Amino acid sequence: NAGVTQTPKFQVLKTGQSMTLQCAQDMNHNSMYWYRQDPGMGLRLIYYSASEGTTDKGEVPNGYNVSRLNKREFSLRLESAAPSQTSVYFCASSEGGGWGNQPQHFGDGTRLSIL
């Protein structure tokens, strides 16, 4: 019963490098999300996908791109990493179109450091 799986769990990058964070869910959820968590700021939404084939910007999308590869997978790409993107990144999923009363289910996060 995996739920939401994120890879990698840890990553260190140099400024300017690129990388893709992977996320997969096995709950047949329609909606998927990417958040970043920074101390004292809670979680901030980067991008979301209300259903397969759609993606939209969240609160802090600059410097990121996403791909909803299929219903299970939603990846987050940093094209040119910057130190300000050092954070813990969480992927989540939920039933329905994402705007109802269903809770979101979270992965265990990717801890990303950019030097």
Place this chain on the structure above:
Amino acid sequence: AQSVAQPEDQVNVAEGNPLTVKCTYSVSGNPYLFWYVQYPNRGLQFLLKYITGDNLVKGSYGFEAEFNKSQTSFHLKKPSALVSDSALYFCAVRDMEGWGTTDSWGKLQFGAGTQVVVTP
């Protein structure tokens, strides 16, 4: 625009004592309210939600929360805290006013989190 505030960065409580974690919110319309818990190096786990109906909501692990519309609050409570309740707690709100008309509509807004420390 919606917002949510958790006024306490940390709450300290002795095991066996009541635990309260405060949350206040601001929305244009009717709110959907959620509480999540985060243990070290883990993702957030859903505890409970308020959508409509009874103002007292019961959730996982013996937690409950009371929705107070006049005070715009949704405080999390547990009658008798356990050491294993030590974790980071997040309140979240979703504003359901004005279907699809604003960028923030329907999105989940998280508070900054409250660290709960339960001592033996």
